[in-house]
Amino acid sequence: MKLNNAQCTLVTENLRLVHKVIHDKVHSPQQLGMFSYDDLFQIGCIGLCKAAATDKGGVFSTYAYRLIWNEICSALEYASVRTTREALTDPDIMGQSVTKAALPEIDYIDLNTLLDKAEHEVSGVTAKGIRALRLKARGYTSREIGQIMGAPANHVTAWVAKARAYLKTCKEFHSFV
Incomplete structure (x- = not known):
């Protein structure tokens, strides 16, 4: 991405905003996942540059x-999916036997019927x-789901938020979980 001088100035003047977003939105070290604060700062700077380039x-x-x-959310989501996929394909983890007490029994048919x-x-x-x-549960990213459903990734994120809010209010789903 190539920025002109005015956009570069805008980015330079608003670098503190990246720190503010991280401070306001990332509440615990567990949310950082595989990223350090410096990594998140760099990712946030990419978002800041995109904002400067598309400012109207x-x-x-x-x-x-x-x-x-x-931008930070996308990176954290990608890292989460990547970590899950790596864990599922790790032969050391897959080779270990899992006791029934470690994983609660889930009736997937009932959950599917409920959904x-x-x-x-x-x-x-x-x-x-x-x-x-359902697609997210299978490991798809918002971008991939958007391609499948013919919509931008940010629409998928909004749809998922709406569905989660609905499911939180659904008594049957709440008692199932």
Whole structure:
């Protein structure tokens, strides 16, 4: 990404915003995952540069704050999926026997039926969110789900948030979990 002089100045003047986003949004060291603070700062700087490159006027700090946080979220989500995939393919982990006490018995058929019922009770964005949640459970990223469902990744993220909010209010789902 190539920035002009005005955009470079905008980035330089707002570098503190990256620290503020990390400080405000990343609440515990466990959220950092495989990243150090410096890694997150660099990722946030990429978001800040994207904000400067696509700024159309208005309050820059508000716009940049959101883009910085989106960039960090994407990186944390990717790291989480990557770590899960690596753990599932690690022969040392796969070779270990897992006791029944370590993993609670889950009735996947009931969960699937419950999600089917919830999906039929709702419509629009929430129903799409439930479909996206199922794909996320299989390890797909928002970008991959967006390609499958023909929508941008940020739409998928919004759908999933809507579906989660709905499922939190659903008594049957809450008692199942």
